Amino acid sequence: MSQKEGSESCQSGYKTGTSEKPGADKGLAYYPISDLQFDVVTLVCEKSKALQAYDKYLTDAQANEEVRRVIEEIKCDDKKHIEKLKSFLGNC
Numbered sequence: 001m002s003q004k005e006g007s008e009s010c011q012s013g014y015k016t017g018t019s020e021k022p023g024a025d026k027g028l029a030y031y032p033i034s035d036l037q038f039d040v041v042t043l044v045c046e047k048s049k050a051l052q053a054y055d056k057y058l059t060d061a062q063a064n065e066e067v068r069r070v071i072e073e074i075k076c077d078d079k080k081h082i083e084k085l086k087s088f089l090g091n092c
Contacts (some may be wrong), residue, residue, distance in 0.1 A: 037089065044085050047078045054078075 033041070052085040061067040 023044050040085050040088050044082055044089075047085075050078055051075060051082075 032039075054071055056070055057071050058075075061071060
């Protein structure tokens with residue numbers, strides 16, 4: 001099998017920049033997930049990192065109950081958002 005044949009068999013993902021399936025424009029790169037899937041995965045990842053940071057912020061805010069409550073609220077909201085986003089992963 002030539003290098004060209006091998007690379008064509010790997011083009012089973014979506015066209016960069018769109019959610020169109022491959023085949024329309026051979027000049028564009030192909031990836032195994034759509035832009036929307038990538039965006040959702042990225043959001044889950046970044047919000048998960050934020051959850052870790054909130055623990056540090058809560059430690060820093062020990063002396064200020066009002067700030068702690070706001071950080072806890074934000075953390076709780078982000079957990080809910082992560083769960084919602086995860087539910088979309090199989091559907092986008």
